[in-house]
Amino acid sequence: MKYLLMAYVNEAAWPKMTKDEQEQGMAAYTAYREALTTAGVLTGSNRLQPSSTATTVRLANGKSQVLDGPFVESKEQLGGYFLIDVADLDAAISWAARCPATSHGVVEVRPIWGVPA
Amino acid sequence: MTFHDGNERARSTADAVARRSYGKLVAFLAARTRDVTAAEDALSEAFAAALADWPPNGCPANPEAWLLTVARRKAIDMARGRRRHENAGEQLRVMAEGLDAAAAESEIPDQRLALMFACAHPAIDAGIRAPLILQVVLGLDAAMIASAFLVSPVAMGKRLVRAKDKIRQAGIPFSIPGRDELPGRLDTILDAIYAAFAEGWTDPGGTDVARRDLTEESFFLARLVAEMLPQEPEALGLLALMLHAEARRPARRSADGEYVPLAEQDPALWDWEMIEEAEALLLEASNLRSIGRYQLEGALQSAHVFRRRTGRANWPDVVQLYDALWAISGSPVVAINRALAIAEIHGAGAALDAMPRVSTDVRLAEYQPYWATRAELLAKTSAHDEARHAYEIAIGLERDPAVRRFLQKRLSRLLGPPC
Numbered sequence: 394m395k396y397l398l399m400a401y402v403n404e405a406a407w408p409k410m411t412k413d414e415q416e417q418g419m420a421a422y423t424a425y426r427e428a429l430t431t432a433g434v435l436t437g438s439n440r441l442q443p444s445s446t447a448t449t450v451r452l453a454n455g456k457s458q459v460l461d462g463p464f465v466e467s468k469e470q471l472g473g474y475f476l477i478d479v480a481d482l483d484a485a486i487s488w489a490a491r492c493p494a495t496s497h498g499v500v501e502v503r504p505i506w507g508v509p510a
Numbered sequence: 511m512t513f514h515d516g517n518e519r520a521r522s523t524a525d526a527v528a529r530r531s532y533g534k535l536v537a538f539l540a541a542r543t544r545d546v547t548a549a550e551d552a553l554s555e556a557f558a559a560a561l562a563d564w565p566p567n568g569c570p571a572n573p574e575a576w577l578l579t580v581a582r583r584k585a586i587d588m589a590r591g592r593r594r595h596e597n598a599g600e601q602l603r604v605m606a607e608g609l610d611a612a613a614a615e616s617e618i619p620d621q622r623l624a625l626m627f628a629c630a631h632p633a634i635d636a637g638i639r640a641p642l643i644l645q646v647v648l649g650l651d652a653a654m655i656a657s658a659f660l661v662s663p664v665a666m667g668k669r670l671v672r673a674k675d676k677i678r679q680a681g682i683p684f685s686i687p688g689r690d691e692l693p694g695r696l697d698t699i700l701d702a703i704y705a706a707f708a709e710g711w712t713d714p715g716g717t718d719v720a721r722r723d724l725t726e727e728s729f730f731l732a733r734l735v736a737e738m739l740p741q742e743p744e745a746l747g748l749l750a751l752m753l754h755a756e757a758r759r760p761a762r763r764s765a766d767g768e769y770v771p772l773a774e775q776d777p778a779l780w781d782w783e784m785i786e787e788a789e790a791l792l793l794e795a796s797n798l799r800s801i802g803r804y805q806l807e808g809a810l811q812s813a814h815v816f817r818r819r820t821g822r823a824n825w826p827d828v829v830q831l832y833d834a835l836w837a838i839s840g841s842p843v844v845a846i847n848r849a850l851a852i853a854e855i856h857g858a859g860a861a862l863d864a865m866p867r868v869s870t871d872v873r874l875a876e877y878q879p880y881w882a883t884r885a886e887l888l889a890k891t892s893a894h895d896e897a898r899h900a901y902e903i904a905i906g907l908e909r910d911p912a913v914r915r916f917l918q919k920r921l922s923r924l925l926g927p928p929c
Contacts, residue, residue: 417918421905424918428906432876486660496911 395436395478395505396485401469402498404443421493429477429488437476444470469498476505520564527573528557533647535577537625538618541684546646546674552588556581574618622647623738624684629673630698631682638673640702645670648727658709658724696739700748700804703731707752728752743795747804750795753788754811757781769916777818785815806835825854842866842874846883858890878907882917889924897924
């Protein structure tokens with residue numbers, strides 16, 4: 394089954410970290426991706442630009458409304474994702490627990506709406 | 511005394527009784543009907559009633575008896591409510607009748623061990639036995655157990671309910687197995703307790719409340735089993751092993767929260783009282799003349815402590831203990847630790863040859879210590895590229911940020927200029 398692991402992290406914390414800490418942080422994510430790849434479960438992954446770059450689009454009174462900023466203003470913002478293919482929810486949770494984001498944010502685990510067989 | 515004080519006291523008495531007696535009361539209630547869920551329901555209502563009644567009226571002289579009397583009444587009410595489901599009603603009536611007899615006695619018979627044997631029955635799915643024991647004997651809720659075992663709370667709740675239904679529907683007995691069957695069945699209980707302890711152990715700083723509780727609770731269970739079965743050497747061995755591991759907890763992190771491996775720990779930070787207790791238990795167990803997994807693992811801990819205390823290398827003894835453990839368990843985890851001990855005697859090359867292979871056990875591919883050990887040994891043989899790859903995977907597989915940082919430091923030492 395496919396699951397999307399969404400890393401919600403505190404964006405304000407990253408710029409405050411020292412260069413060493415940032416490098417260590419990046420390396421932890423690289424290693425995590427490496428482990429996912431070696432286990433053969435990684436389907437896709439990307440890091441997102443900060444939510445200050447986000448633009449929100451909706452339809453209001455029949456007209457497109459474009460707004461600057463993320464959908465929800467919150468300390469924790471979606472910072473990246475890992476799309477994985479594993480046997481079940483427990484396996485997905487055990488991968489989520491290893492995600493470096495759990496130490497500076499939260500990881501939301503959501504099953505992908507699959508095509509019924 | 512103000513009402514508030516009385517309230518607090520009643521609440522803390524209720525908490526204390528819950529902690530000490532919860533499992534005993536559930537075991538007693540459920541033993542006659544095999545209906546664990548009904549026992550839990552009746553008891554949780556009794557505890558709620560206690561919180562309402564004790565603050566204004568004072569704590570009863572015998573809180574356990576008070577709770578049982580109320581639980582009995584609740585069970586009768588529940589039986590009336592379920593009259594249409596004749597079976598459930600009958601079960602509850604049987605439960606209530608038993609309670610009449612019990613209320614007359616001063617001491618409630620302790621059937622917790624029988625309850626644990628029911629939860630650890632081979633007919634129960636192996637993966638749910640440890641969580642089930644934690645829930646029914648200690649009263650931990652599904653969400654906390656789910657968190658400790660890294661399972662979704664909904665899934666954990668469902669699996670617990672299914673397991674309890676199975677106990678009732680399949681008629682799993684609440685009894686301590688006979689002599690011939692006891693050791694094998696006891697192993698399951700010990701494994702369950704150790705699994706709970708190992709989960710608590712992954713939080714060495716004790717910062718995660720749920721995990722810290724799990725350590726305490728698993729000690730409570732291990733002591734309970736050792737007390738109730740003092741002639742079973744493995745029960746003593748497990749408690750010794752846990753004491754040894756727990757004794758080193760204060761030394762596993764530096765003051766600033768960094769991970770400290772065993773070889774670099776300061777023995778002055780170890781809890782020597784716990785170590786003494788563990789040693790005494792191991793001796794007692796060895797006098798019972800039946801060796802097993804937990805005694806061997808306890809003996810290994812003891813050997814590590816001896817080496818650090820005396821400064822005398824005892825690696826051949828350690829390898830021998832791992833050999834014995836490997837013969838019993840065949841576990842790849844044992845093989846990995848054995849390889850590390852071999853490295854101390856014959857060097858990293860020989861140790862790499864002794865390592866288990868992913869091709870024979872695919873679970874190793876996702877087992878952090880396998881990759882960390884490989885990385886360590888490869889680095890020592892100067893196979894730097896392979897070592898780097900192994901470190902990366904180990905880092906990616908680790909849950910604990912402190913251990914992750916430790917491995918990252920090892921990796922950067924490998925990449926950096928030789929010092």
